[in-house]
Amino acid sequence: MDQRTRLRDRAAAVGAGVPCAPEVVVNGEARSLGGDGSVTPSTTLAWYLRERLGLTGLKVPCDQGACGACTVIMDGRAVLSCMILAVEAGGHEILTIEGLAGDDCVVEAFAEQSEPGYGTALQCGYCTPGFVMASRALLDRRPLPTPSEIKEQLSGNICRCGCYAGIARAVHNASERLRARTGGS
Numbered sequence: 001m002d003q004r005t006r007l008r009d010r011a012a013a014v015g016a017g018v019p020c021a022p023e024v025v026v027n028g029e030a031r032s033l034g035g036d037g038s039v040t041p042s043t044t045l046a047w048y049l050r051e052r053l054g055l056t057g058l059k060v061p062c063d064q065g066a067c068g069a070c071t072v073i074m075d076g077r078a079v080l081s082c083m084i085l086a087v088e089a090g091g092h093e094i095l096t097i098e099g100l101a102g103d104d105c106v107v108e109a110f111a112e113q114s115e116p117g118y119g120t121a122l123q124c125g126y127c128t129p130g131f132v133m134a135s136r137a138l139l140d141r142r143p144l145p146t147p148s149e150i151k152e153q154l155s156g157n158i159c160r161c162g163c164y165a166g167i168a169r170a171v172h173n174a175s176e177r178l179r180a181r182t183g184g185s
């Protein structure tokens with residue numbers, strides 16, 4: 001069974017009356033999942049965040065769980081928002097790229113990555129919010145990840161500009177910044 005079919009089955013269960021929490025916390029603010037009726041059982045979290053809340057940082061190039069560009073953080077875990085129903089997010093905490101601090105070490109490291117031998121971490125930038133959120137979730141869990149942990153965490157994200165070496169380097173640099181800021185060793 002593919003991801004899209006699973007999502008449809010879950011939407012059918014919600015439509016059949018599976019209860020859900022009426023609110024979701026997005027970037028620290030409680031938001032209603034009801035109200036104007038625009039959220040149906042099959043509304044994805046990605047659609048809700050972009051179209052209902054105007055949080056357009058996340059992108060939806062594939063809408064079938066295959067590219068990672070729609071990644072957000074739900075209760076501390078990186079998730080694909082196109083593969084989660086909005087109603088399934090009820091009662092949970094969502095963090096989108098708009099919710100990160102202006103001086104977030106991951107954002108800064110991606111923006112500034114230009115080391116020779118690795119290249120830039122972004123060209124067109126379309127994939128960047130997804131990579132940033134997946135990386136942020138990793139560093140929250142593992143402040144000093146190994147190269148293979150970085151690779152594993154980002155294995156579901158696609159960069160069509162091919163900036164993978166720069167992206168991996170940016171995550172490493174972000175972990176170094178984090179260590180410098182927190183005084184870790």
Ligand code: FES
Pocket residue numbers: 059060061062063064065066067068069070071080081082083
């Ligand atoms: S849009 Fe969600 S994984 Fe591609």
Ligand code: FES
Pocket residue numbers: 121122123124125126127128158159160161162163
């Ligand atoms: S920077 Fe263009 S898709 Fe990744």
